[in-house]
Amino acid sequence: MALSAHEVCLEYPVYGIAARSLRRAVVRGLSVGGRMGQDHNMVVVRALNGVTFTLNEGDRLGLMGHNGSGKSSLLRTLAGIYKPTSGHIDSSGAVISTFFDVGLGLDVEATGRENIFLLGMYRGKTYAEIKAAFEGIVEFSGLGSFIDLPIKTYSSGMIGRMMFSVATAFQPDILLMDEWLSTGDAEFMIKAEERILELVTKARAMVFASHAPDLIRRFCNRLLVLHHGEVLHFGETSEVLEAMSAAPHVVEQLGSEVVPGS
Template sequence: MSDIVEVNGVELSYPIYSIRANSLRNTLANLVIGGKLLKDGQDIIHVQALHNISFTLGEGDRLGVMGHNGAGKSTLLKVIAGIYEPDRGSVKVKGDISCMIDIGLGLDAAHTGRENIFNMGRMRGIARKEIESNMEEIIEFSELGAFIDLPVQTYSAGMRTRLVFSVATTLKPDVLLLDEWIGAGDAAFHDKATNRMNSLLENSRAMVLATHSHGMVKKVCNKLLVLDQGREAYYGSVDGYDASALMQ
Protein backbone atom coordinates (compact mmCIF):
# COMPACT_ATOMS: atom_id res chain seq x y z
CA MET A 1 0.00 0.00 0.00
CA SER A 2 1.51 3.30 -1.09
CA ASP A 3 1.84 6.25 1.27
CA ILE A 4 -0.63 9.12 0.94
CA VAL A 5 1.41 11.59 3.00
CA GLU A 6 5.20 11.39 3.21
CA VAL A 7 7.11 13.90 5.36
CA ASN A 8 10.86 13.35 5.15
CA GLY A 9 13.45 15.23 7.22
CA VAL A 10 11.50 18.50 7.23
CA GLU A 11 13.21 21.53 8.76
CA LEU A 12 11.95 25.10 8.86
CA SER A 13 13.14 28.30 10.50
CA TYR A 14 11.76 31.84 10.49
CA PRO A 15 13.95 34.95 10.20
CA ILE A 16 13.01 37.90 12.42
CA TYR A 17 14.68 41.03 11.04
CA SER A 18 16.03 44.26 12.53
CA ILE A 19 16.14 43.26 16.15
CA ARG A 20 18.95 45.39 17.60
CA ALA A 21 18.12 45.99 21.24
CA ASN A 22 19.49 43.40 23.65
CA SER A 23 16.48 43.87 25.91
CA LEU A 24 14.12 43.02 23.06
CA ARG A 25 16.27 40.07 22.09
CA ASN A 26 16.17 38.80 25.65
CA THR A 27 12.40 39.22 25.74
CA LEU A 28 12.00 37.23 22.55
CA ALA A 29 14.24 34.52 23.91
CA ASN A 30 11.85 34.02 26.79
CA LEU A 31 8.73 33.69 24.65
CA VAL A 32 7.28 30.31 23.74
CA ILE A 33 7.26 30.78 19.97
CA GLY A 34 7.80 27.34 18.59
CA GLY A 35 11.44 26.37 18.58
CA LYS A 36 15.02 27.33 19.26
CA LEU A 37 16.21 30.91 18.74
CA LEU A 38 19.38 31.21 16.68
CA LYS A 39 21.27 34.53 16.46
CA ASP A 40 22.71 35.48 13.06
CA GLY A 41 24.78 38.66 13.21
CA GLN A 42 23.37 41.79 14.82
CA ASP A 43 20.04 42.17 13.06
CA ILE A 44 18.46 38.76 12.53
CA ILE A 45 17.15 36.12 14.88
CA HIS A 46 16.01 32.77 13.47
CA VAL A 47 13.26 30.74 15.07
CA GLN A 48 13.83 27.04 14.40
CA ALA A 49 10.20 25.92 14.17
CA LEU A 50 10.69 22.36 12.87
CA HIS A 51 13.75 20.14 13.04
CA ASN A 52 14.12 16.86 11.13
CA ILE A 53 10.47 15.78 11.21
CA SER A 54 9.62 12.55 9.37
CA PHE A 55 6.55 10.32 9.16
CA THR A 56 4.31 8.58 6.63
CA LEU A 57 0.55 8.12 6.49
CA GLY A 58 -1.18 5.39 4.53
CA GLU A 59 -4.80 4.73 3.65
CA GLY A 60 -7.01 5.24 6.70
CA ASP A 61 -4.29 6.68 8.96
CA ARG A 62 -5.30 9.43 11.39
CA LEU A 63 -2.36 11.24 12.96
CA GLY A 64 -2.69 13.34 16.10
CA VAL A 65 -0.03 16.04 16.61
CA MET A 66 0.42 17.24 20.18
CA GLY A 67 2.78 19.48 22.12
CA HIS A 68 2.89 22.60 24.22
CA ASN A 69 1.95 26.00 22.75
CA GLY A 70 4.61 26.95 20.24
CA ALA A 71 5.84 23.38 19.75
CA GLY A 72 5.35 23.63 15.97
CA LYS A 73 1.98 21.91 15.51
CA SER A 74 0.30 24.55 13.32
CA THR A 75 3.55 25.15 11.43
CA LEU A 76 3.72 21.47 10.53
CA LEU A 77 0.17 21.57 9.16
CA LYS A 78 1.05 24.59 7.02
CA VAL A 79 4.10 22.80 5.64
CA ILE A 80 2.01 19.75 4.71
CA ALA A 81 -0.59 22.05 3.11
CA GLY A 82 2.10 23.77 1.02
CA ILE A 83 1.59 27.15 2.69
CA TYR A 84 5.19 27.07 3.94
CA GLU A 85 8.08 25.56 1.99
CA PRO A 86 10.57 23.70 4.21
CA ASP A 87 14.21 24.80 4.32
CA ARG A 88 15.25 21.15 4.12
CA GLY A 89 13.47 17.88 3.53
CA SER A 90 10.39 17.15 1.48
CA VAL A 91 6.63 16.68 1.70
CA LYS A 92 4.68 14.52 -0.73
CA VAL A 93 0.88 14.34 -0.69
CA LYS A 94 -1.28 12.26 -3.01
CA GLY A 95 -4.72 13.75 -3.59
CA ASP A 96 -6.67 16.87 -2.64
CA ILE A 97 -6.03 18.61 0.68
CA SER A 98 -8.53 20.42 2.88
CA CYS A 99 -6.62 22.60 5.34
CA MET A 100 -8.74 23.80 8.26
CA ILE A 101 -6.28 26.06 10.04
CA ASP A 102 -8.13 29.38 9.78
CA ILE A 103 -11.64 28.37 8.81
CA GLY A 104 -12.86 31.97 8.91
CA LEU A 105 -10.38 33.06 6.25
CA GLY A 106 -12.11 35.36 3.76
CA LEU A 107 -15.04 36.29 6.02
CA ASP A 108 -16.08 39.94 5.52
CA ALA A 109 -18.72 41.24 7.92
CA ALA A 110 -19.85 43.92 5.45
CA HIS A 111 -20.83 41.31 2.85
CA THR A 112 -23.87 39.07 2.89
CA GLY A 113 -23.74 35.45 3.96
CA ARG A 114 -24.14 34.35 0.33
CA GLU A 115 -21.28 36.60 -0.81
CA ASN A 116 -19.14 35.25 2.00
CA ILE A 117 -19.76 31.68 0.89
CA PHE A 118 -18.12 32.61 -2.41
CA ASN A 119 -15.33 34.56 -0.71
CA MET A 120 -14.43 31.84 1.79
CA GLY A 121 -14.82 29.10 -0.80
CA ARG A 122 -12.47 30.81 -3.25
CA MET A 123 -9.94 31.46 -0.47
CA ARG A 124 -10.00 27.73 0.23
CA GLY A 125 -9.29 26.92 -3.41
CA ILE A 126 -12.82 25.74 -4.28
CA ALA A 127 -13.77 26.44 -7.90
CA ARG A 128 -16.65 28.89 -8.42
CA LYS A 129 -18.67 26.24 -10.26
CA GLU A 130 -18.30 23.86 -7.33
CA ILE A 131 -19.36 26.58 -4.88
CA GLU A 132 -22.43 27.29 -6.98
CA SER A 133 -23.37 23.62 -7.14
CA ASN A 134 -23.08 23.33 -3.35
CA MET A 135 -24.62 26.72 -2.50
CA GLU A 136 -28.12 25.53 -1.53
CA GLU A 137 -26.76 22.63 0.51
CA ILE A 138 -24.44 25.01 2.41
CA ILE A 139 -27.28 27.43 3.11
CA GLU A 140 -29.63 24.66 4.20
CA PHE A 141 -27.02 23.12 6.51
CA SER A 142 -26.23 26.50 8.08
CA GLU A 143 -29.91 27.01 8.96
CA LEU A 144 -29.55 30.74 8.20
CA GLY A 145 -32.65 30.96 6.00
CA ALA A 146 -33.39 34.50 4.80
CA PHE A 147 -30.44 35.83 6.81
CA ILE A 148 -28.14 34.45 4.11
CA ASP A 149 -28.80 37.61 2.07
CA LEU A 150 -28.17 40.00 4.95
CA PRO A 151 -24.74 41.41 5.92
CA VAL A 152 -22.80 39.14 8.27
CA GLN A 153 -22.38 42.09 10.66
CA THR A 154 -26.06 41.59 11.55
CA TYR A 155 -25.43 37.96 12.58
CA SER A 156 -25.05 36.66 16.10
CA ALA A 157 -21.82 34.88 17.00
CA GLY A 158 -23.57 31.53 16.64
CA MET A 159 -24.87 32.40 13.17
CA ARG A 160 -21.39 33.38 12.03
CA THR A 161 -20.02 30.12 13.38
CA ARG A 162 -22.65 28.10 11.49
CA LEU A 163 -21.86 29.94 8.25
CA VAL A 164 -18.10 29.44 8.55
CA PHE A 165 -18.46 25.81 9.59
CA SER A 166 -20.82 25.02 6.72
CA VAL A 167 -18.40 26.39 4.13
CA ALA A 168 -15.30 24.85 5.72
CA THR A 169 -16.80 21.36 5.69
CA THR A 170 -18.05 21.46 2.10
CA LEU A 171 -15.06 19.80 0.45
CA LYS A 172 -14.60 16.02 0.57
CA PRO A 173 -10.79 15.88 0.64
CA ASP A 174 -8.34 13.00 0.31
CA VAL A 175 -6.19 14.51 3.08
CA LEU A 176 -7.80 16.43 5.92
CA LEU A 177 -5.68 18.84 8.00
CA LEU A 178 -7.24 20.15 11.22
CA ASP A 179 -5.90 22.69 13.71
CA GLU A 180 -8.05 21.50 16.63
CA TRP A 181 -11.32 19.64 16.19
CA ILE A 182 -13.92 21.99 14.74
CA GLY A 183 -17.24 22.38 16.49
CA ALA A 184 -20.11 24.84 16.29
CA GLY A 185 -21.11 27.04 19.19
CA ASP A 186 -24.90 26.67 19.11
CA ALA A 187 -26.06 23.83 21.35
CA ALA A 188 -28.87 22.98 18.92
CA PHE A 189 -26.36 22.79 16.06
CA HIS A 190 -23.83 20.65 17.93
CA ASP A 191 -25.10 17.21 16.88
CA LYS A 192 -25.29 18.24 13.21
CA ALA A 193 -21.76 19.64 13.37
CA THR A 194 -20.41 16.51 15.06
CA ASN A 195 -22.03 14.23 12.48
CA ARG A 196 -20.69 16.42 9.67
CA MET A 197 -17.16 16.26 11.07
CA ASN A 198 -17.37 12.50 11.52
CA SER A 199 -18.55 12.10 7.93
CA LEU A 200 -15.71 14.31 6.69
CA LEU A 201 -13.25 12.21 8.66
CA GLU A 202 -14.65 8.92 7.41
CA ASN A 203 -14.53 10.03 3.78
CA SER A 204 -10.93 11.30 3.94
CA ARG A 205 -8.12 8.90 3.10
CA ALA A 206 -5.76 10.37 5.72
CA MET A 207 -6.03 13.00 8.45
CA VAL A 208 -3.67 15.11 10.56
CA LEU A 209 -5.13 16.71 13.70
CA ALA A 210 -3.12 19.25 15.72
CA THR A 211 -4.63 19.44 19.20
CA HIS A 212 -4.04 19.81 22.92
CA SER A 213 -6.60 17.11 23.71
CA HIS A 214 -5.18 13.65 24.27
CA GLY A 215 -8.76 12.46 24.74
CA MET A 216 -9.66 13.62 21.22
CA VAL A 217 -6.55 11.97 19.82
CA LYS A 218 -7.48 8.67 21.49
CA LYS A 219 -10.99 8.99 20.09
CA VAL A 220 -10.20 9.66 16.42
CA CYS A 221 -6.50 8.86 15.77
CA ASN A 222 -4.42 5.70 15.38
CA LYS A 223 -1.02 7.46 15.33
CA LEU A 224 0.53 10.17 17.49
CA LEU A 225 3.36 12.64 16.94
CA VAL A 226 4.44 14.73 19.93
CA LEU A 227 6.54 17.83 19.23
CA ASP A 228 8.83 19.62 21.67
CA GLN A 229 10.37 22.89 20.43
CA GLY A 230 9.99 21.73 16.85
CA ARG A 231 11.55 18.31 17.43
CA GLU A 232 10.00 14.87 17.57
CA ALA A 233 9.54 13.82 21.20
CA TYR A 234 7.40 10.79 20.38
CA TYR A 235 6.04 9.06 17.28
CA GLY A 236 4.05 5.87 17.38
CA SER A 237 0.76 4.41 18.54
CA VAL A 238 -1.67 6.54 20.53
CA ASP A 239 -1.86 3.99 23.34
CA GLY A 240 1.91 3.81 23.63
CA TYR A 241 2.27 7.39 24.91
CA ASP A 242 1.89 8.60 28.48
CA ALA A 243 -0.01 11.88 28.14
CA SER A 244 1.06 12.96 31.63
CA ALA A 245 4.45 13.83 30.09
CA LEU A 246 2.79 16.82 28.41
CA MET A 247 1.75 18.16 31.81
CA GLN A 248 5.34 18.49 33.00
Protein backbone atom coordinates in the same frame (compact mmCIF):
# COMPACT_ATOMS: atom_id res chain seq x y z
CA MET B 1 1.13 5.74 1.64
CA ALA B 2 -1.13 8.79 1.76
CA LEU B 3 1.04 11.45 3.34
CA SER B 4 4.61 11.47 4.49
CA ALA B 5 7.16 13.89 5.83
CA HIS B 6 10.84 13.18 5.48
CA GLU B 7 13.38 15.00 7.67
CA VAL B 8 11.33 18.18 7.44
CA CYS B 9 13.00 21.29 8.86
CA LEU B 10 11.39 24.69 8.85
CA GLU B 11 13.09 27.94 9.70
CA TYR B 12 11.48 31.28 9.31
CA PRO B 13 12.31 34.90 10.03
CA VAL B 14 10.36 36.84 12.60
CA TYR B 15 10.60 40.56 12.01
CA GLY B 16 10.49 43.27 14.61
CA ILE B 17 9.29 46.75 13.76
CA ALA B 18 12.76 48.02 12.89
CA ALA B 19 13.28 45.27 10.33
CA ARG B 20 10.14 46.47 8.55
CA SER B 21 11.66 49.91 8.06
CA LEU B 22 13.06 50.71 4.67
CA ARG B 23 15.16 53.52 6.14
CA ARG B 24 17.03 51.12 8.39
CA ALA B 25 17.50 48.69 5.54
CA VAL B 26 18.99 51.46 3.40
CA VAL B 27 21.21 52.76 6.19
CA ARG B 28 22.36 49.21 6.85
CA GLY B 29 23.20 48.82 3.18
CA LEU B 30 25.23 52.03 3.17
CA SER B 31 27.15 51.49 6.38
CA VAL B 32 30.76 50.57 5.80
CA GLY B 33 31.54 48.73 8.99
CA GLY B 34 30.74 45.15 9.91
CA ARG B 35 27.13 44.19 10.16
CA MET B 36 25.71 43.66 13.58
CA GLY B 37 23.45 40.66 13.74
CA GLN B 38 21.33 41.92 16.60
CA ASP B 39 20.69 45.25 14.89
CA HIS B 40 18.63 43.57 12.27
CA ASN B 41 15.80 43.10 14.70
CA MET B 42 15.12 39.81 13.00
CA VAL B 43 15.12 36.44 14.69
CA VAL B 44 15.23 33.18 12.81
CA VAL B 45 12.99 30.62 14.41
CA ARG B 46 13.54 26.94 13.85
CA ALA B 47 9.97 25.72 14.10
CA LEU B 48 10.47 22.16 12.87
CA ASN B 49 13.55 20.02 13.16
CA GLY B 50 13.86 16.75 11.29
CA VAL B 51 10.22 15.74 11.43
CA THR B 52 9.67 12.36 9.79
CA PHE B 53 6.53 10.26 9.63
CA THR B 54 4.44 8.27 7.18
CA LEU B 55 0.68 7.90 7.11
CA ASN B 56 -1.01 5.05 5.28
CA GLU B 57 -4.37 5.23 3.55
CA GLY B 58 -7.07 5.91 6.11
CA ASP B 59 -4.72 6.96 8.90
CA ARG B 60 -5.88 9.69 11.23
CA LEU B 61 -3.00 11.41 12.94
CA GLY B 62 -3.30 13.40 16.12
CA LEU B 63 -0.77 16.13 16.85
CA MET B 64 0.04 17.04 20.42
CA GLY B 65 2.58 19.30 22.04
CA HIS B 66 2.63 22.42 24.13
CA ASN B 67 2.10 25.88 22.67
CA GLY B 68 4.90 26.76 20.29
CA SER B 69 5.99 23.15 19.86
CA GLY B 70 5.43 23.39 16.08
CA LYS B 71 1.95 21.87 15.62
CA SER B 72 0.61 24.73 13.54
CA SER B 73 3.88 25.07 11.64
CA LEU B 74 3.75 21.37 10.77
CA LEU B 75 0.14 21.64 9.61
CA ARG B 76 0.92 24.66 7.46
CA THR B 77 3.95 22.94 6.00
CA LEU B 78 1.88 19.85 5.19
CA ALA B 79 -0.65 22.15 3.51
CA GLY B 80 2.05 23.69 1.33
CA ILE B 81 1.63 27.15 2.83
CA TYR B 82 5.15 27.02 4.25
CA LYS B 83 7.89 25.48 2.21
CA PRO B 84 10.25 23.31 4.23
CA THR B 85 13.75 24.73 4.61
CA SER B 86 15.03 21.21 4.08
CA GLY B 87 13.50 17.78 3.74
CA HIS B 88 10.32 17.14 1.83
CA ILE B 89 6.66 16.29 2.09
CA ASP B 90 4.95 13.81 -0.18
CA SER B 91 1.19 13.89 -0.54
CA SER B 92 1.08 12.36 -4.06
CA GLY B 93 -0.93 15.23 -5.55
CA ALA B 94 -3.81 14.88 -3.14
CA VAL B 95 -6.46 17.58 -2.69
CA ILE B 96 -5.75 19.04 0.72
CA SER B 97 -8.30 20.93 2.75
CA THR B 98 -7.16 23.10 5.62
CA PHE B 99 -9.11 24.11 8.65
CA PHE B 100 -6.92 26.50 10.57
CA ASP B 101 -7.96 30.04 11.18
CA VAL B 102 -11.59 30.99 11.52
CA GLY B 103 -10.97 34.58 10.44
CA LEU B 104 -9.94 33.63 6.92
CA GLY B 105 -10.66 36.34 4.37
CA LEU B 106 -14.18 37.25 5.43
CA ASP B 107 -15.73 40.42 4.09
CA VAL B 108 -17.95 41.75 6.89
CA GLU B 109 -19.77 44.18 4.61
CA ALA B 110 -20.81 41.41 2.23
CA THR B 111 -23.76 39.10 2.73
CA GLY B 112 -23.54 35.52 3.92
CA ARG B 113 -24.21 34.39 0.36
CA GLU B 114 -21.32 36.44 -1.02
CA ASN B 115 -19.01 35.29 1.74
CA ILE B 116 -19.81 31.66 1.04
CA PHE B 117 -18.70 32.19 -2.56
CA LEU B 118 -15.62 34.07 -1.40
CA LEU B 119 -14.65 31.35 1.07
CA GLY B 120 -15.27 28.67 -1.54
CA MET B 121 -13.01 30.52 -3.98
CA TYR B 122 -10.27 30.78 -1.38
CA ARG B 123 -10.58 27.03 -1.00
CA GLY B 124 -9.82 26.70 -4.69
CA LYS B 125 -13.36 25.89 -5.82
CA THR B 126 -14.86 27.20 -9.04
CA TYR B 127 -18.01 29.25 -9.19
CA ALA B 128 -19.93 26.26 -10.55
CA GLU B 129 -18.71 23.94 -7.78
CA ILE B 130 -19.72 26.41 -5.09
CA LYS B 131 -23.09 26.98 -6.72
CA ALA B 132 -23.73 23.25 -6.75
CA ALA B 133 -22.88 22.95 -3.06
CA PHE B 134 -24.55 26.21 -2.03
CA GLU B 135 -27.96 24.90 -0.92
CA GLY B 136 -26.32 22.23 1.20
CA ILE B 137 -24.03 24.79 2.83
CA VAL B 138 -26.91 27.11 3.73
CA GLU B 139 -28.98 24.25 5.08
CA PHE B 140 -26.19 22.88 7.23
CA SER B 141 -25.26 26.28 8.60
CA GLY B 142 -28.87 26.86 9.66
CA LEU B 143 -28.58 30.53 8.67
CA GLY B 144 -31.91 30.53 6.84
CA SER B 145 -33.05 34.00 5.83
CA PHE B 146 -29.94 35.58 7.36
CA ILE B 147 -28.03 34.43 4.31
CA ASP B 148 -28.77 37.64 2.40
CA LEU B 149 -27.81 39.97 5.24
CA PRO B 150 -24.31 41.43 5.68
CA ILE B 151 -22.34 39.22 8.02
CA LYS B 152 -21.53 42.15 10.27
CA THR B 153 -25.06 41.54 11.60
CA TYR B 154 -24.19 37.92 12.49
CA SER B 155 -23.24 36.66 15.90
CA SER B 156 -19.81 35.04 16.16
CA GLY B 157 -21.54 31.67 16.46
CA MET B 158 -23.34 32.22 13.17
CA ILE B 159 -20.12 33.19 11.42
CA GLY B 160 -18.43 30.11 12.83
CA ARG B 161 -21.24 27.88 11.62
CA MET B 162 -21.11 29.41 8.15
CA MET B 163 -17.35 28.96 7.89
CA PHE B 164 -17.54 25.42 9.16
CA SER B 165 -20.24 24.60 6.62
CA VAL B 166 -18.16 25.90 3.72
CA ALA B 167 -14.98 24.25 4.92
CA THR B 168 -16.64 20.86 5.20
CA ALA B 169 -18.82 21.07 2.08
CA PHE B 170 -16.15 19.69 -0.20
CA GLN B 171 -14.62 16.27 0.31
CA PRO B 172 -10.81 16.52 0.40
CA ASP B 173 -8.28 13.72 0.07
CA ILE B 174 -6.41 14.98 3.09
CA LEU B 175 -7.94 16.97 5.91
CA LEU B 176 -5.76 19.19 8.09
CA MET B 177 -7.30 20.65 11.23
CA ASP B 178 -5.92 22.93 13.90
CA GLU B 179 -7.79 22.64 17.19
CA TRP B 180 -11.31 21.42 17.56
CA LEU B 181 -14.10 23.72 16.52
CA SER B 182 -15.91 25.60 19.19
CA THR B 183 -18.62 26.90 16.91
CA GLY B 184 -22.02 27.67 18.27
CA ASP B 185 -24.31 25.71 20.51
CA ALA B 186 -24.22 22.10 21.66
CA GLU B 187 -26.74 21.04 19.04
CA PHE B 188 -24.55 22.33 16.24
CA MET B 189 -21.47 20.74 17.81
CA ILE B 190 -23.07 17.31 17.53
CA LYS B 191 -23.93 17.95 13.89
CA ALA B 192 -20.42 19.27 13.28
CA GLU B 193 -18.81 16.20 14.78
CA GLU B 194 -20.91 13.93 12.57
CA ARG B 195 -19.91 15.95 9.53
CA ILE B 196 -16.23 15.74 10.42
CA LEU B 197 -16.47 11.98 10.97
CA GLU B 198 -18.12 11.62 7.57
CA LEU B 199 -15.29 13.58 5.90
CA VAL B 200 -12.64 11.68 7.81
CA THR B 201 -14.03 8.30 6.78
CA LYS B 202 -13.95 9.27 3.12
CA ALA B 203 -10.60 11.09 3.30
CA ARG B 204 -7.35 9.30 2.64
CA ALA B 205 -5.74 10.85 5.69
CA MET B 206 -6.34 13.38 8.40
CA VAL B 207 -4.02 15.36 10.63
CA PHE B 208 -5.57 16.94 13.67
CA ALA B 209 -3.82 19.15 16.19
CA SER B 210 -5.38 19.32 19.62
CA HIS B 211 -4.63 19.68 23.29
CA ALA B 212 -7.44 17.31 24.29
CA PRO B 213 -6.30 13.67 24.72
CA ASP B 214 -9.88 12.36 24.78
CA LEU B 215 -10.63 13.88 21.35
CA ILE B 216 -7.38 12.47 19.99
CA ARG B 217 -8.22 9.04 21.38
CA ARG B 218 -11.64 9.13 19.73
CA PHE B 219 -10.60 10.35 16.29
CA CYS B 220 -7.01 9.35 15.73
CA ASN B 221 -5.33 5.98 15.31
CA ARG B 222 -1.87 7.56 15.21
CA LEU B 223 -0.37 10.15 17.51
CA LEU B 224 2.64 12.36 17.04
CA VAL B 225 3.97 14.39 19.94
CA LEU B 226 6.09 17.43 19.12
CA HIS B 227 8.53 19.02 21.50
CA HIS B 228 10.48 22.12 20.41
CA GLY B 229 9.86 21.22 16.79
CA GLU B 230 11.13 17.68 17.11
CA VAL B 231 9.25 14.41 17.16
CA LEU B 232 9.11 13.18 20.74
CA HIS B 233 6.79 10.23 20.09
CA PHE B 234 5.14 8.79 17.03
CA GLY B 235 3.02 5.64 16.87
CA GLU B 236 -0.25 4.00 17.78
CA THR B 237 -2.38 6.46 19.76
CA SER B 238 -2.88 4.27 22.83
CA GLU B 239 0.79 3.27 22.93
CA VAL B 240 1.99 6.84 22.70
CA LEU B 241 -0.45 8.02 25.35
CA GLU B 242 0.80 5.20 27.55
CA ALA B 243 4.41 6.10 26.92
CA MET B 244 3.60 9.69 27.76
CA SER B 245 2.06 8.77 31.09
CA ALA B 246 5.27 6.86 31.82
CA ALA B 247 7.22 10.09 31.29
CA PRO B 248 5.62 12.42 33.82
CA HIS B 249 7.41 15.61 32.84
CA VAL B 250 5.88 15.47 29.40
CA VAL B 251 2.43 14.75 30.75
CA GLU B 252 2.81 17.67 33.07
CA GLN B 253 3.62 19.95 30.17
CA LEU B 254 0.81 18.65 28.05
CA GLY B 255 -1.63 18.52 30.91
CA SER B 256 -1.24 22.20 31.58
CA GLU B 257 -2.36 22.88 28.05
CA VAL B 258 -5.68 21.09 28.35
CA VAL B 259 -7.56 24.28 28.99
CA PRO B 260 -10.59 25.25 26.95
CA GLY B 261 -9.78 27.92 24.38
CA SER B 262 -6.06 27.82 24.96
